[in-house]
Amino acid sequence: MVKxxxxxxxxxxFMKIAPIYAEMKKYPEWFEPIIVHTGQHYDERMSKIFFxxxxxxxxxxxxxxxxxxxxxxxxxxxxxxxxxxxKYRPDLVLVxxxxxxxxxxxxxxxxxxxxxxxxxxxIGHVEAGLRSFDRDMPEEANRVLTDHLSDILFTTCSDGGKxxxxxxIPAEKVVFxxxxxxxxxxxxxxxARSSTVLDDLNRTFSERLREPLQEKAFALATLHRxxxxxxxxxxxxxxxxxxxxxxxxxxxxxxxxxxxxxxxGLPDKTRRAIDQNPVLITDPLGYLDFLFLEQAAKLVxxxxxxxxxxxSFLNIPCLTLRPNTERPITLTEGTNRLVPLEKEAIIDFxxxxxxxxxxxxxxxxxxxxRAAERMVAYLEANRERFI
Ligand code: UD1
Ligand code: UDP
Numbered sequence: 001m002v003k004x005x006x007x008x009x010x011x012x013x014f015m016k017i018a019p020i021y022a023e024m025k026k027y028p029e030w031f032e033p034i035i036v037h038t039g040q041h042y043d044e045r046m047s048k049i050f051f052x053x054x055x056x057x058x059x060x061x062x063x064x065x066x067x068x069x070x071x072x073x074x075x076x077x078x079x080x081x082x083x084x085x086x087k088y089r090p091d092l093v094l095v096x097x098x099x100x101x102x103x104x105x106x107x108x109x110x111x112x113x114x115x116x117x118x119x120x121x122x123i124g125h126v127e128a129g130l131r132s133f134d135r136d137m138p139e140e141a142n143r144v145l146t147d148h149l150s151d152i153l154f155t156t157c158s159d160g161g162k163x164x165x166x167x168x169i170p171a172e173k174v175v176f177x178x179x180x181x182x183x184x185x186x187x188x189x190x191x192a193r194s195s196t197v198l199d200d201l202n203r204t205f206s207e208r209l210r211e212p213l214q215e216k217a218f219a220l221a222t223l224h225r226x227x228x229x230x231x232x233x234x235x236x237x238x239x240x241x242x243x244x245x246x247x248x249x250x251x252x253x254x255x256x257x258x259x260x261x262x263x264x265g266l267p268d269k270t271r272r273a274i275d276q277n278p279v280l281i282t283d284p285l286g287y288l289d290f291l292f293l294e295q296a297a298k299l300v301x302x303x304x305x306x307x308x309x310x311x312s313f314l315n316i317p318c319l320t321l322r323p324n325t326e327r328p329i330t331l332t333e334g335t336n337r338l339v340p341l342e343k344e345a346i347i348d349f350x351x352x353x354x355x356x357x358x359x360x361x362x363x364x365x366x367x368x369x370r371a372a373e374r375m376v377a378y379l380e381a382n383r384e385r386f387i
Pocket of ligand 2: 011015303
């Protein structure tokens with residue numbers, strides 16, 4: 001029996017561990033999956049709601065670390081994670097994505113030695129090999145370091161494997177299984193389609209809308225990258241562009257708490273622009289409601305990593321407000337386009353997406369709802385390596 005820690009901490013981690021947990025639970029004679037939530041994200045709408053929407057049990061272990069500077073948050077996670085590693089002694093630690101919880105837990109797992117065996121648990125990185133080649137992004141350090149600490153690197157696409165080879169990671173550590181985030185999407189899309197979120201939004205914003213929101217007649221936005229939202233100038237610039245675009249299509253904007261915090265310091269001009277136009281700001285949404293809006297949107301504007309992938313799978317036009325992406329496959333095979341971070345460019349790209357020919361996505365290998373199945377089959381076949 002392989003005892004596995006499935007580590008999650010931030011919103012995009014929950015969609016990634018859910019299918020792995022469900023798959024492992026099919027084989028109780030082989031795996032004992034234990035969900036460890038670091039508490040990096042903790043608001044109900046950034047955490048608890050996903051356990052309900054994704055039909056996961058409550059985390060078995062909750063570290064409750066909360067927010068802080070990078071150093072503080074990473075260190076708090078490390079201290080708490082070391083204690084539970086020593087207490088539970090898992091054989092395998094699976095970390096996902098590129099957030100601070102990912103690097104903190106993989107670093108602890110790599111250095112710990114269980115007293116009797118002098119071994120450390122095997123470390124598996126899910127979504128390995130992605131690179132933006134932009135060291136200004138905190139996530140890029142997390143990705144590179146986690147990959148180099150890991151014993152098994154599960155990749156989502158071929159460029160991930162190429163990046164790892166280029167960095168000298170031995171090919172036998174790399175396993176191309178596909179995209180577990182798409183597993184969740186495939187599983188939950190039918191349920192998401194019965195969401196009532198559009199009616200709810202129409203009730204909430206009835207006074208701001210000339211006519212009710214309808215499928216394929218609104219845009220969906222998310223923003224949370226520090227480079228976009230931590231400075232009032234760039235956040236204002238983007239919001240003023242959104243105000244302009246919303247004259248063509250209303251924009252539904254479920255706002256990340258990081259961005260909400262920055263809204264207080266906005267200049268009056270920006271505040272007026274979004275108040276006088278249908279830029280409809282809500283709290284972050286649950287997974288099923290958000291998925292409904294993604295598949296019903298005419299256009300998505302985002303700086304999220306996961307949303308670039310989901311829109312490519314759903315064949316919904318996506319404009320990514322970033323100078324680069326660690327997910328170039330969404331540009332070449334998907335619906336994604338990078339937009340220069342200037343007000344006129346954002347308005348221009350949105351206009352062309354809304355009124356011109358839209359880019360059609362091609363299907364991407366192993367983005368098919370079966371990545372967790374491949375991963376767990378690999379782990380089962382190689383389980384003597386972990387115990
Ligand atoms: C983190 C990840 C980022 C990921 C994003 C997904 C890192 C370095 N960043 O960014 O890669 O794309 O999650 O959403 O790991 N806050 C709350 N309530 C919460 C969580 C956060 O109010 O439940 C606020 C706090 O003020 C906090 C701020 O948001 O300081 C930022 O949270 P943090 O987890 O540090 O980074 P994110 O911007 O969420
Ligand atoms: N998402 C959600 N509610 C929202 C915004 C996003 O459920 O209000 C989902 C989205 O469908 C995707 C994931 O959150 O599955 C992406 O997370 P996020 O953008 O926070 O992180 P990133 O992928 O950029 O690291």
